[in-house]
Amino acid sequence: MGVKLLLDKANVPGIRTYEVYRREGGYRSVEKALKEMNPESIVEEVKKSGLRGRGGAGFPTGMKWSFIAKPEGVPRHLVCNADESEPGTFKDRYLMEFIPHLLLEGLIVSSFALGANDTYIYIRGEYAWITDILEEAINEAKANGWLGKNILGTGFECNIHVQRGAGAYICGEETALIESLEGKRGNPRIKPPFPAIQGLWQRPTVVNNVETLAAIVPIINMGGEEYAKIGVGRSTGTKLISACGNINKPGVYEIDMTISVEEFIYSDEYCGGIKGGKQLKACIPGGSSVPILPANLLLKTATGETRYMNYESLSDGGFATGSMLGSGGFIVLDEDQCIVKNTLTLARFYRHESCGQCSPCREGTGWMEKILHKIEHGQGTIADIDLLWDIQRKIEGNTICPLGDAAAWPVAAAIRHFRDEFEWHINNPVLSQTSNFGLQHYADPIHVPA
Amino acid sequence: MTYTFNETQMAELNRLVARYPEGKQKSALLPALHLAQDSFDGWLPTELMDYIASLLKIEPIEVYEVASFYSMFNLKPVGKFIFEVCQTGPCMISGSDDIIAYIQEKLAIKPGETTKDGVFTLKLVECLGACGYAPMMQVGKIFREHLTKEKVDSIITEYRATVTN
Incomplete structure (x- = not known):
């Protein structure tokens, strides 16, 4: 049983309500932060904790916070990115739905550290019922003096607002999210200037993921150094993993990043093995944009080392033979x-x-879909595989925001590791409509086109 | 047709606008469009978008360009209930194709169409964040998860009952 810092109380009956959450020790980190610490010392603790952004990019949170500009007389903002939209990812939903006060607690401490008085939670529009849960939790927190003016008599004011998006994956990109919060189309901005200098309404802004902000609570309670002792290397603390697909126990699991991928998939504590006793074929370990890995490269690295569920181990081998922890x-x-x-x-x-x-991105993503559609429906040619490879390479790195990369990587990895399955589809246009390539690729799993 | 919010709807709009600093009322546009869509017929006719523009003191084009960008805003009339069925990878490998085919057969409509009685619209959507509970669809504010054919039957019966009663 690994350490749990975020979901340790998730099964306490009534933990969604303020009363139970507080009785279980909730809001202690706000008392500690506002009474015993100052904004600088909180940022220091977060730096010491080694916490990395949990939305997918894994950028060190303490460092991101230290970039925020502090011009005289200009308000600053904290924005919580709850626009969880990467296929395979549903961890933030779980956290907000079942322990909403944990997020609010993290938001209050983080707002204090950044000197932000008006903080926004931008939640994907489809999570409408979670918006109601968050609004209710905000009302409870306000009624008990944790939000509003002069919190705990310290003079600090913090207001939290929830805004629903309306169905756009791109708004998970932080500058698109800011545009959307301003009531515009979610078109990412050209950077620089970075949001830390000119963000929401051109004011200094920090955008952090839900899980990142929730992790601030244990970091303040236990101290950054203690938090950093959990996990391994630069993968400190715990990570929420949302597991789905053909497994016995899909769901959200909190892991301490020292367990192996094999244990995560096959142990009854986590995924409980492959459904129906079938064999593992492949896995996309960090949200749909990260490279897919065939079973053999998933469980062990190319050099034969055991692969672990953490940032470094999952990316071992680079994109040639590895993947990414991503959003989990x-x-x-x-x-x-x-x-x-x-x-x-x-x-x-x-x-x-x-x-x-x-x-x-606009043209390339359309072409990739069309060509894949052709191949899938028995109309592809061998040259289409190379064309796909060529298109994805021309998207990657050539766009304002990372959506281009996110679209290119899954296609690239599928061709890299499963080229023979694509060829089989093309060479067997009739058979491929009714049957499956199965596990044949195991004979020679790695193909890297020139 | 002209649209006007009633007192409750107007109070809600004012609450939304009050979240943002003075002069930044345009920020309330997405929530205001949700409110407008939910308050009337489930979609956004031009006149309704113009009304929202006037309330937020912005140009109509600023509303149109936003409404057309986000997939949750309907720019055409829709049925009373919209079955928004997820078809992305994780749902697909968990059997969403069969569910989509079954709903089409049961309702005798194709994706993007509405039943003749105006009760159901079928819409295929991309990942809604319920991958562990696949296959799934959203109906209004609710996610219906772990779908099976039997479950689809009972969901259709359930919603149809609310209309005939």
Whole structure:
């Protein structure tokens, strides 16, 4: 049983309510931060904790906070990114739905550290019922003196507002999110200037993921150094993993990043093995945009080392033989799944979600979907595989925001590791409509096109 | 047709606008469009968007360009209940294709269409963040998860009952 810092109280009956949350020790970190610490010392603790952004990019949170500009007389803002939209990811939803006060507690401490008085939670529009849960929790916190003016008699004012998005994956990108919060289309901004200098309404702004902000609570309670002792290397603390696909126990799990991928998939404490006793074919370990790995490269690295559920180990081998921890959206595919079809649905997703600003992404995502659609429906040619490879390479790195990369990587990785399955589809246009390539790729799993 | 919010709806709009600093009322546009769509017929006719523009003191084009960007805003009439079925990777590998085919068969409509009685619209959508509980669809504010054919049957019966009664 690993350490739990965020979900340790998730099963306490009534933990969603203020009364139970407070009785279980909730809001202690606000008392400690506002009475015994100052903004600088909080930022120091977060730096010491080694906490890295939990939304997907893994940027050190303490460092991000230290970049915020502090011009005289200009208000600063903290924005909580609750626009969880990366396929495979549903961890923030779980946290907000069941322990909303944990997020509020983290937001109050973080707002104090950043000198922000008006803080916004931008939540994806489809999570409408969670918006109601958060609003209710905010009302409870306000009624008990944790929000509003002069919190704990310290003179600090903090207000938290929830804004719903309206169905746009791109708004999870922080500058698109800010545009959306300003009532505009979610078109990412060109950086610099970074939000820490000119963000929401051109004011200094920090945007952090839900899980990142919730992790501030244990960091303040136990101290940054203690937090950093959990986990391994630069993967400190705990991480929420949302596991889905062909497994026995899909759900949200808190892990301490020292467990192996094999244990995570097969142990009854986590995924409980592959559904129906089938074989593991492949896995997308960190949300749909990270490279898919065939089973052999997932459980062990290319050099034969055990692969672990943390930032460094999952990316061991780079994109040639590794992947990323990303957002923690862990998608498992069994032997019956078709890589071409899976890649097609992801390509369609990114085409649908491209904001259309940059031509490589707007045009490229459409072409990738069309070509994959051709191959999936028995109309592809061998040259299409190389064309796909060429298109994804021309998108990657050539767009304002990372959506281009996110669209390119799944296609690239599918071709890299499963080229023979694509070829089989093309060479067997009739058979591939009714049957499956299965596990044949195991003979020679790695193909890296020149 | 002209649209006007009643007292409750207007109070809600004012609450939304009050979250933002003075002069930044445009920030309330997304929540205001949700309110407008929910308050009337589940979609946003031009006249309704113009009304929202006047309330937020912005140009109509600023509303149109936003309404057309976000997938939750409907720019065409829709049925009373919209079945928004997820078709992205994790749902697909968990059997969403069968569910989508079954709903089409049961309702005798294709994606994007509305039943003749105006009760149901079928819409295929991209990942809604319920991958662990797949296959799934959203109906109004609610997620219906772990869908099976039997479950689809009972959901259709359930919503149809609210209309005929």
